[in-house]
Every structure is written in structure tokens, then in C-alpha cells.
Amino acid sequence: MRKTPLSSLLLLLFVLQLACKKENDRPQWDVAVKGPILKASLTLDNLIADSLQHTNPDGSLSIVFDSDVFKLDPDSLFKIPDTTLNTLNIWQFITYPVQPNTPFYSVNNNIQLGISGPQLTEVAIRSGKIKLDIRNTLPSKVIIIYQIPKAIKNGLPFKVQEVIDSGSITNPTLFSGTYDLDGYLVDLTGATGNQFNTAYYDVQAISDPQGNAFDIHTGDTLINLNTTIMELIPEYGRGYLGQKTIHQSGNSLAGIGQTIRSGTVELDSVTLDLDIENGLGAELQAMISSFSSLNENTGNSVHLVAPGLLNRFINMNRATETGQLSDPVRPTHALIHLDNSNSNLVQLIENLPDRLMYDIDFSLNPLGNVSGSNDFLYRDHLVNTHLRVNVPLRFALNQVVLVDTQEIATSDLLNLDPVGVSTFTLLVDNGFPFDLDLQLFLINESGSITDSLLVPSQIAMANVDVNFRVLSSVRTKIPIPVDGLRKQHLLEARKMAIKAKFTSPSYPSLVQMYADYHLDLKLIADGIYSIR
Amino acid sequence: MEFIQFDNLLKTSRFFLLYFLIFPGLVQADSPTDPFNQFNNSKSRLQIGSGYEFSSDAITNNLAQSYFLAKFISSSIKDEVSKHAYPVNRFGADAGYSISYSHKLDSFFHRSGFSWNAAFSDMNHLHGKFTRDAFELYFRGNAAYAGKTAEMGEFDFSLLHYQQIKIGMSKETKCQRRTYNYSIGLALNIGQKFQSIHSDRANLFTSEDAEYLDIDFDIALRGSDSSKNKMGSMNGLGGSLFLGWSVRDESKNEFEIQLSNLGIIQFNDHSYIVPADSVFRFEGIDATELFDFSDTIRTAISSDSSFVQGFLHRRKTESYQYNLPARLSLAYHRHLTEKDLVSIGLDQVFFSSYLPHGYGKYQHRFNEHHQLGLILGYGGYTVWQAGLCYNLKIGKSWLFQLESRNLSGWINTKSGRAQGAFVSLSKYL
Numbered sequence: 019m020r021k022t023p024l025s026s027l028l029l030l031l032f033v034l035q036l037a038c039k040k041e042n043d044r045p046q047w048d049v050a051v052k053g054p055i056l057k058a059s060l061t062l063d064n065l066i067a068d069s070l071q072h073t074n075p076d077g078s079l080s081i082v083f084d085s086d087v088f089k090l091d092p093d094s095l096f097k098i099p100d101t102t103l104n105t106l107n108i109w110q111f112i113t114y115p116v117q118p119n120t121p122f123y124s125v126n127n128n129i130q131l132g133i134s135g136p137q138l139t140e141v142a143i144r145s146g147k148i149k150l151d152i153r154n155t156l157p158s159k160v161i162i163i164y165q166i167p168k169a170i171k172n173g174l175p176f177k178v179q180e181v182i183d184s185g186s187i188t189n190p191t192l193f194s195g196t197y198d199l200d201g202y203l204v205d206l207t208g209a210t211g212n213q214f215n216t217a218y219y220d221v222q223a224i225s226d227p228q229g230n231a232f233d234i235h236t237g238d239t240l241i242n243l244n245t246t247i248m249e250l251i252p253e254y255g256r257g258y259l260g261q262k263t264i265h266q267s268g269n270s271l272a273g274i275g276q277t278i279r280s281g282t283v284e285l286d287s288v289t290l291d292l293d294i295e296n297g298l299g300a301e302l303q304a305m306i307s308s309f310s311s312l313n314e315n316t317g318n319s320v321h322l323v324a325p326g327l328l329n330r331f332i333n334m335n336r337a338t339e340t341g342q343l344s345d346p347v348r349p350t351h352a353l354i355h356l357d358n359s360n361s362n363l364v365q366l367i368e369n370l371p372d373r374l375m376y377d378i379d380f381s382l383n384p385l386g387n388v389s390g391s392n393d394f395l396y397r398d399h400l401v402n403t404h405l406r407v408n409v410p411l412r413f414a415l416n417q418v419v420l421v422d423t424q425e426i427a428t429s430d431l432l433n434l435d436p437v438g439v440s441t442f443t444l445l446v447d448n449g450f451p452f453d454l455d456l457q458l459f460l461i462n463e464s465g466s467i468t469d470s471l472l473v474p475s476q477i478a479m480a481n482v483d484v485n486f487r488v489l490s491s492v493r494t495k496i497p498i499p500v501d502g503l504r505k506q507h508l509l510e511a512r513k514m515a516i517k518a519k520f521t522s523p524s525y526p527s528l529v530q531m532y533a534d535y536h537l538d539l540k541l542i543a544d545g546i547y548s549i550r
Numbered sequence: 551m552e553f554i555q556f557d558n559l560l561k562t563s564r565f566f567l568l569y570f571l572i573f574p575g576l577v578q579a580d581s582p583t584d585p586f587n588q589f590n591n592s593k594s595r596l597q598i599g600s601g602y603e604f605s606s607d608a609i610t611n612n613l614a615q616s617y618f619l620a621k622f623i624s625s626s627i628k629d630e631v632s633k634h635a636y637p638v639n640r641f642g643a644d645a646g647y648s649i650s651y652s653h654k655l656d657s658f659f660h661r662s663g664f665s666w667n668a669a670f671s672d673m674n675h676l677h678g679k680f681t682r683d684a685f686e687l688y689f690r691g692n693a694a695y696a697g698k699t700a701e702m703g704e705f706d707f708s709l710l711h712y713q714q715i716k717i718g719m720s721k722e723t724k725c726q727r728r729t730y731n732y733s734i735g736l737a738l739n740i741g742q743k744f745q746s747i748h749s750d751r752a753n754l755f756t757s758e759d760a761e762y763l764d765i766d767f768d769i770a771l772r773g774s775d776s777s778k779n780k781m782g783s784m785n786g787l788g789g790s791l792f793l794g795w796s797v798r799d800e801s802k803n804e805f806e807i808q809l810s811n812l813g814i815i816q817f818n819d820h821s822y823i824v825p826a827d828s829v830f831r832f833e834g835i836d837a838t839e840l841f842d843f844s845d846t847i848r849t850a851i852s853s854d855s856s857f858v859q860g861f862l863h864r865r866k867t868e869s870y871q872y873n874l875p876a877r878l879s880l881a882y883h884r885h886l887t888e889k890d891l892v893s894i895g896l897d898q899v900f901f902s903s904y905l906p907h908g909y910g911k912y913q914h915r916f917n918e919h920h921q922l923g924l925i926l927g928y929g930g931y932t933v934w935q936a937g938l939c940y941n942l943k944i945g946k947s948w949l950f951q952l953e954s955r956n957l958s959g960w961i962n963t964k965s966g967r968a969q970g971a972f973v974s975l976s977k978y979l
Binding site: 042043044045046047048049050051052053054055056057058059060445539540541542543544547 | 837
């Protein structure tokens, strides 16, 4: 009986605990939600890279492809290969005593740099090294003084002084040292001053001032020195640059065809300005033998027809020096302008090219050494070809299809698991003067299209005036029912392909694009969401 | 899309209710009655009690039970709440257990009539205030508000879990055939956890075509150090004052007034506050890059969790003073006969969403072992209440008490809006 109160209490608590057992981790209920999910405002920025766009004062737009298409490689003019020269002197006479601190060997020597073509008399070194390998077999320390008297930096010649320990024939002392030549201005006329591509150096050997006198015997090596000039990159060179023809073929990325997959574009006009800049202190002759556009998607290639440009010599005078270190060259220019009147440029661009392809030949000093070996070059001011293509965005589009694929993480974007039967609505305010057929395809992990989200997919064009100038946007509502199957497709989607097909009104009437045109998209959700 | 305050409410409420259900106990334990005159004939009393109470003027027990037991909340359950909801609604809950000991002293500094008591309690308290729109928005969504504004402020939610160690003294004196009792108690409060959400303003406008949502809110989230909230964690300290006074005539009719638990807990400077005050228009996550044909290098869009979290970036830590829910109560007990006792009372809980609460209680003692009572009341966190109490004397020295002031939740499971039970066992020595 005494246990009754406690037992009753415990029994009550136990019953309460059982009654309070949780069914789930969290309570669950459904809510009806209505609200925006995604928005996007598309202008021509989204179709054409900012760097290609140009807004004219009246707000009309142009595509301007502005790029350096070709720069002359300095190595194509000349290179200074690594060069090694050995200085060896063996005593041929009777034994000769050498007192301490006494010069016992001295020599002047030239190094021929292995430059092919140009005959340079002077070169400024941007970077490079000189390496000295010395072998001493004399029984005394030797001081080696190595100089290039005509290599000047900050008013001082290049000079190295090293002390080499004593050695013997059987056990010589080896020394190796590498020294920077960066920033040296080197006279390449040699010891006599009338040569080219030749550096001049001086070596002197002195006995140890603190050491003892020693004898030099017949057959002793007074000096054994290897000089290696390596990795020389010139900043500037002077002399005669020689006669040379440089062929350059290549392509420049235009990138239009990457997004426009099909359809026809009618352009109003196109202009092309080619600027060939000669920064060499030598005459130059250029000839463009071919210029074409390639659409990689269609494989179609259109060759430029421009009798005034192709296969004609373009003669250019030599550049002049300004005497200013910051901008040392005043280049000469050859300007070529092409438009509808003197070429088939419109057809070239209507091909929607991925690449612009070209072949150019440059001939250096076509008249020979007319400067008296006073040609010059500055490494950063050689030959540059600059292309500027201007396409006013006044065009007609017929079924032009832009396709893009985006990686998406739907599971991150929207947690669709708790979404019940719902209807998403895509609101499109079209401010462009063309009809748009927009499709969003879901692509699963294996690359298969699993769903097409927009049915119908037609988006009406904006209201326009007689000149096809947009007056106001037009709204199109596209319902997107979301059922279980579509949820599954969305969850499994790894990519979304966006396909937009454009057709301008009254094709082939030309329509001008303006910077204020835009297409606004909003995705609105209206459905059941399960709170869990 | 869930809203910040509701998400927190969901989590905190759920956490609280775990305790709420595991430790069914009621902390409305005022001075225990002595229906069989056992304490009067004893020197000491040891009591253990536990209980819980949940009440609201709008939230039905059915919804609360479904919510806290993580069941599915159907439309019919929500309809019952909507039917009763006021423009502004309240709810409150208390749960816990306690053990107490009282002892009469023969003399105290050579004076008689003194007794002392000590108690340990583990207490959970929850209260809140919310608008009808807040309920509708949270449980039904915003679709019905297309073209309208859902007004959710003022919104309050507060929960507290703390332990209390109390000691007290009382003095009984007789004067002119009346017996007066004075009591005072002091308590040490150990704050384990608190969380609060307070909003002065929270409005959501859903445009007619749902193209945009206008959100306007001024909200502050507070809480104790979330890394330490287990039993025994001491995140705050404070004290409470208990005062009581009663007068009893020769017929044992008694009037009493009590002030309970007037105090604070000062939570330490690891407590956090996240103020968020913003007005903005939401038009969807910007997915413009998804349609960018102009560049081969693109960024895949993803939902920007920082969109919401961005408003919560001003989180900082600071000390916080939590005012405990202090109760002021007045009661008058009148014996109609030796076996029949009628009581009326009025109480108010401060620092809470509690409204003045009045009640009447009739108790009849059938014999020396059984007493049954009926309780009627109005106010507090809910509206009308009806309850029962039962006292059972076991042997000479045991007393078992069972009481519920809110039976509506037990009887009317569909639309009852209050529920509670209190059970205690006392041993007289």
C-alpha cells in the first residue's frame, strides 16, 4: 500500500510519455504560395560582348570588332644564339720568374655573335648573361680582370675581377662565374671599330700581391678561360637589318558563329579599317594575299573580294626615332579602308564568322641597305596590324537561332521536393522589334534533353512605329505547369539549353537596334508548398 | 519561402516542446493547499510536483499537439484556429517540475510561528503574441494575400529554460482572532537557455499578379549561447523575490496576496542579437547570367542564400537581461461548510503576453481521504477555462494531488484552446 502513490505517479508519467511520441522529425503542413522566383533583364549586352558594342550618339548600336590581328615576332627578324669562345695561352719560352703583384698576361679579343642576316653595330640588352670558366694550374693565386670595354651601363664598362686559387697540372683550380648583362649597351663593331655583330673583350692576369714569386716554365698554361654569352634578348638594335620576307598566316577569333547557329542575317553596311604600323627603322613592304571569314558551324567560308587591297604591295617608310626613352619610336602607318563600295565585306560578315583568316607577307628593306647601316629596331615597337570592323546593328533577321547551354544546379536553385502541384508563369516583356521563339530545354546527366519548359514558346515583338523603332514592350504570359514528372526532370537537370529564334518584322526590311531595347523575364510561382 | 521569424519559431518551439512533453509539469504551484489539515498537524512537508499548461486564445490544442508532435496539420485543423483568431492573439505555456521542503521551527530567535522552506525547480516558460495575418501567412501561405498586405507586427515570441533554487521564511501571528501569515523568499536563477523574437513591424505585400513582394520589417532575434544549452549549462544568473501575505479568520476564511518570481536573469555576453530592419522589394533571384550569350565564361546561377541571410549579417553578441514572468495573485477562500470551500481569485503575469485572469473554485471534501473541486476561469493566455482538481489523502502522511485548470483541450480535442495538468505527491513528516 505504501508504494501506491509513487507507482501512480510513475504510471501517469509513462502514459503521458507514450501519448506524446513524435510522428515525424518536424510538423508538416501545406501552404499556398505565390511570388516571384527568378528574374532577368536582357539587353543586347547579353547577346553581344560589351567589348564589341559601340553606342552611337543617337543611341543606335554598332558591333565594333577592334583587335590587333598580327604582331611581328622579334625572333622572326633575328636571334642572338648562345656563343662560347676559349682563351688559352701556353708559355713557349724559357723559364720566367714572376714577382708578386705583377701582370704576366694580357690580351684583347673579339667574340663573333652568331647573328644571321642583320649586321648590327650596336645592341642594347634587355636581358642576358655572361659566364666565365677559368682553369688555373699555376702554383700561385692569380687575379683575373675581365672587361668588355665597349659594353657600357651607367657610364661604366662591364668589368669582372676574380681571384683564382693556385693549382697544379694534376690538380687545377676551377672557377666558374655567371654575370648579368641586363641593361648594357654593347658596341658590336669589335676591337677595330669597323666590324659588326662582334663584341670586344680584354683579359689580364696578375700574380698574387700577397704571394711569393714563382717561375713560369715552358709548357705552363698562363690562362685558360672560356667565355659564354647566353640568353641574350636585345631591347634595341642598330645596323643593317638585312633583306628578309616574313610570311604570316593565322586567324583571329570573331566568335559570332558560336552562338548564332542558323538563320539568315541581312546587314546594312560594314566597314573595315586595317592599320599596318611599321615601327622598324627600315623600309617595309606588305602584301595581303588572302582574307576570309569562316563559320565553323556551317563550315562556310567567304573570301574577301577587294581588288584595292589583296595582292597589292603596300609600301611603308621607315620609322624614326623620337629620342625619348618612354616612347622612342615614331612609326609609320599604312591605312586601308574597305566598305560596301570596294569590297564584299557585307557578305563576309553575314557569314556570321567564328574566325577571320588571313595571309600577309612582309618584306624588310626591299631596296637594300639604303640607310648606311642605320636601321634600327626596338623590341616593343616592331610591326603591328590592327583591324577594326564596324557593323552597324541595322539588320534583318530571318529565323536566326541563338543557342547557349548553361550548367545549372537545380537542386541548389530551388528545392523542388516540397513543391506540390503548381503552375509557374513566365512573364516576358519584349522590348525588341522582333518575334522571339524562346525555348528552355532541360538536359540530364547523360546529355539527353528531358523536357521542354515553354509551350507555347512564341513571344510577341514589341509595338513599333513605321521605322520599326520600338514604342513599348509587349507582354506574353507562358504558363509552365509543374507536375511530378516535370519536377523529376528539373531535379535531374544538369544543364539547361537556351534556344532563341529571332525573326525581324517584314524581313528583309532592315531594323536598327538601340541601346535601350531590353527583354524582361520573370518567373512567377503559384502553387502548393509543403512545409516539412 | 519561409520567413525568418517563423523559421526560428518553428525550431525553437519544437525544441521547447520536447521539454514540454518530456517533463509534463506545471509551475503554477502556488502555496499548496492543505485540504486534510495534514501540514497543520506535522512539522515538515516534502513535495514533488510536475505539470504543464498550454493555452491560447486562438491556437487550438489540436494544432498545438499536431505541431509539437510533428504531425501533419490539415486544413480543418487550421480552420478551427482561423475561426477563433482575433486580430492579435496570444499563447503561453509553462512546464517543469519541482521538489520542495517546508519545516516549522519551534522558535526562531526565541520567537514562535516561523517556518522555512527550500525548493528546486526546473522551469520552462513560453509566451507569444501574433496577428491573425501572421498565422494565416505561416500556416496557409501568401496566395490569399495577392493584392493585399499581410500585417504580422507586432509579433512576440519568447522562451526561457532555467533552474531556480529558492529559500524562504514565513511567519504566522495571531491577532484579534485572526491569523496573519507573512512570507518572503529569495531565489537564485540559473539561466540555461532563452530565445526571443520581437517585431514591431512586419508587413508583406504580395502584388496582384505576384510579380513582386514588398517586405517591410523591423525584427530582432535574441538568444543565449547556442553552443551551451544542455541541462546544467549556465548562460545566465539572476535572482527572484517572492512575497506573500494572508489573513485567516476563525472560520478559516482566508484572503491572500502573493507576488511570485519577481526577478531577472542576466544572460552572459555570449548571447546574440540579430537586428534586422529593412524595406525591400523582391522580384526574384536575378538570373540574367543564365541568358548571357555574349561571353564564353559564365557563372551558373544558384539560389542566393545570402539573400535572406544578408539581412541577418549584423549578428553580434552582448549581455541581455531577461525579465522573468512575475505573477501577482489575489485570492479569497471561504468555507461554506466544513466540507465545502469556495475560492475566487485574480492574477496577472507581468513581462508576458498574459492578460488579467480571474477564476472561481469550488471544492467538496467527501470524506477524510477524497476531495474534488471544480474550477472556472477567464483570461490569461486564453479565454474561458474549466477544470477539475482532486486531492487524495493516502494513509496519514501522504497527499496526492491532481489538477487541471484547462480541460477543454482534453474534452474538446477539435477546438479546445487550453490544456494542462498538474500532479504532485507530498509527504508529511
